Amino acid sequence: MIKPFRIDIPQADLDDLRDRLSRTRWPNEVADAGWDYGFPLARLRELAEHWRTGYDWREHEARLNELPHFITEIDGQSIHFVHVRSPKPDALALILTHGWPGSFLEFLDVVEPLSRDFHLVIPSIPGYGFSGPTHERGWDIVRVARAWAELMRRLGYERYGAQGGDFGAGISLALGAVAPGQVTGVHVNYLPTRPDPDAGVELSETEEARLDKVRKLMAHRPPYQALQATTPQTIGYALTDSPVGQLAWIAERFAQWTDPRSPVSDERVLTDVSLYWLTATAASSARLHREAPRRTEPCPVPVGVAVFAHDITQSVRPLAERLYDIRHWSEFERGGHFAAMEVPDLFAEDVRDFFLTRVAPAAARRGDGQ
Numbered sequence: 001m002i003k004p005f006r007i008d009i010p011q012a013d014l015d016d017l018r019d020r021l022s023r024t025r026w027p028n029e030v031a032d033a034g035w036d037y038g039f040p041l042a043r044l045r046e047l048a049e050h051w052r053t054g055y056d057w058r059e060h061e062a063r064l065n066e067l068p069h070f071i072t073e074i075d076g077q078s079i080h081f082v083h084v085r086s087p088k089p090d091a092l093a094l095i096l097t098h099g100w101p102g103s104f105l106e107f108l109d110v111v112e113p114l115s116r117d118f119h120l121v122i123p124s125i126p127g128y129g130f131s132g133p134t135h136e137r138g139w140d141i142v143r144v145a146r147a148w149a150e151l152m153r154r155l156g157y158e159r160y161g162a163q164g165g166d167f168g169a170g171i172s173l174a175l176g177a178v179a180p181g182q183v184t185g186v187h188v189n190y191l192p193t194r195p196d197p198d199a200g201v202e203l204s205e206t207e208e209a210r211l212d213k214v215r216k217l218m219a220h221r222p223p224y225q226a227l228q229a230t231t232p233q234t235i236g237y238a239l240t241d242s243p244v245g246q247l248a249w250i251a252e253r254f255a256q257w258t259d260p261r262s263p264v265s266d267e268r269v270l271t272d273v274s275l276y277w278l279t280a281t282a283a284s285s286a287r288l289h290r291e292a293p294r295r296t297e298p299c300p301v302p303v304g305v306a307v308f309a310h311d312i313t314q315s316v317r318p319l320a321e322r323l324y325d326i327r328h329w330s331e332f333e334r335g336g337h338f339a340a341m342e343v344p345d346l347f348a349e350d351v352r353d354f355f356l357t358r359v360a361p362a363a364a365r366r367g368d369g370q
Contacts, residue, residue, distance in 0.1 A: 002154060005071040005080060005130070007061050009278050014057055017243055017277065021052040024244045039248045039255070047251060048244050051270050057278075060271045067111070071130070072154065074147045077139070080104075080130035081123035081151065084115045092184065092355060093119040093157040095148055095175070099166020099190070100228075100285055101250040102338060103129050103275050105268065106165075109344035110351075117352060118161075123151060125167065125288065129275045133284035140291040141167065145174035149182065158182060161355045165189040165339060167288055173324075176301040185327070185359040187304040187351050189339045190311060193319040194218075201318040210314045217313065224249070228289035236283025239276075246277050257337035259310035264341050304328035304354035306347070310336035328358040 029041040067082045082104055094114065098106045104122045114120055124131035126139045126147065148171065152160055161184050164172035169188035176183045195211045203211070227235045239246045250273045254264050276282055303324040307314050309332060317329055330350050335343040 002070050002072045005069040007064055007069065007130070009057065009061065013278055017274075018052050020243050021048055024048060024242075026244075039252045044244065044248055044251070047266060047270070048247060050266060051243070051247065051273075055267065055270045055274075057271075057274055060267070060274075064105075069130075072151065074150050075143070076136075077126045077134060077147070078131060079123055079126065079147060079151060081121055082111075083155065084111055084120040084122075086115050086117060086119050088117065091118050093121060093152065093155075093160035094351070094355065095121045095123065095152060095160060095162050095172075096340075097123065097148070097162070097164035097168030097171045098125065098128075099164070099168045100128075100288065101253050101272070101276070102166065102168075103272055105272050105275065106338060106340050108341075110340050110348045113344070113348040114351060117356060119157070121152065121155065121157075121160075123148065125171070125285075127284035127287060128281055129279050132279055132281035134287065138291065139288070141170045141288075142174050142178065144171050145178050148175050149179040152179075152182065159184055161185050161187065161359070163187040163189075163351055166337065167292065170292065173299040173303070176299040176303075180300045183301050185302040185304060185355060186299060187306070187328070187354045189306040189308060189347065189350075190337065191305050191307075191315040191320055192313055193316040196319060196322075199319055199322060201322070203316065203318060207316045207318065210316050214313050224253070225289060228286035230290065232286035232290055233283055236286060239282035239286075240280050243277050246282055247273050249282075250276065254338065257310075257312055258342055259308070259334055259336040262334055262336070262342040264338055268341065299324055301325070302327040302359050304330075304350075304358060306330045306332065306339065306350045308332050308335035308337075308339050308343070310334075311339075312337055328354045 034040060068084060069082055071078055071080050096107050098104055104124050107122050111120060125144055127134040159182055162172035162175045169190045172186045172188060176186045195215060239249055251269055254269050258264055303326050305315055305320060305326060320326055332346055335346060340347045
């Protein structure tokens with residue numbers, strides 16, 4: 001059963017957040033530390049103070065509630081999603097999937113332009129936000145993809161496209177694998193390509209430089225990733241108990257993974273952090289790093305790739321083409337890991353181009369879903 005859902009955070013939870021922020025126990029910092037030791041103290045104090053005294057969750061909550069939210073249960077887990085119908089009855093449906101430390105909020109700025117041509121389904125990954133927390137093992141990328149296939153079936157969509165970045169990219173590709181008869185194509189804005197000495201392909205200097213960046217990341221695994229992939233419960237205690245800890249953990253990613261020319265606003269970052277905090281999903285969202293398979297899922301449907309210059313890594317096309325049926329490849333000088341938030345105009349146009357002109361999808365038909 002699919003039910004309408006309205007965001008309504010208890011006032012007691014907001015009061016508790018402000019109280020905790022007012023009692024933050026701050027660490028010291030060495031002189032001229034900058035980013036050498038982690039998130040700079042002065043900048044974090046500035047963000048935390050704005051969160052406590054200037055940020056208005058109710059204002060953002062009201063704006064979010066202007067969208068049609070729903071909730072359903074799939075495979076024993078509550079699934080939250082936004083469902084926006086296009087004015088075109090026969091429009092293709094797209095399911096858009098966020099990653100970590102993002103949320104369905106990543107797609108707010110592309111709802112209007114994309115819904116002109118597509119029906120949009122924007123779910124929260126199990127364990128994240130209003131789809132969390134999870135309560136059992138096994139919610140990996142493939143299981144999430146199966147849940148998405150069931151969600152789209154319940155909504156009556158017989159044919160649809162999938163889009164995602166970060167974990168959302170892996171989930172979207174897995175959806176193409178588990179439901180190839182329904183998925184017309186997969187568009188991703190993050191597609192890691194690992195070095196493969198046996199690939200037998202010639203690479204340009206630019207492509208070799210991209211692989212060097214990947215090699216460095218593989219040799220020096222980011223601390224957040226190592227912790228969440230090995231002991232998500234342990235880090236979850238700190239992040240669930242300390243709002244400033246949760247703020248630093250997520251805001252650091254936004255600071256380091258975005259294009260300096262298109263930063264995500266403090267208000268949007270705080271809304272994303274608030275979503276994690278108010279739903280107490282730090283630990284359950286981190287578990288996806290542990291559950292996620294390290295293998296590449298075969299995806300038989302057409303794939304489109306958007307590469308943004310300031311992302312964590314940039315894909316190498318000759319290597320990607322060995323794994324996927326690449327029908328569309330775009331390179332952008334602007335934008336980073338959170339492309340839909342940073343450069344929504346470029347993002348929306350690339351998604352539209354892929355699904356409307358490169359895949360030539362069949363018209364979507366709706367049943368009796370919400």
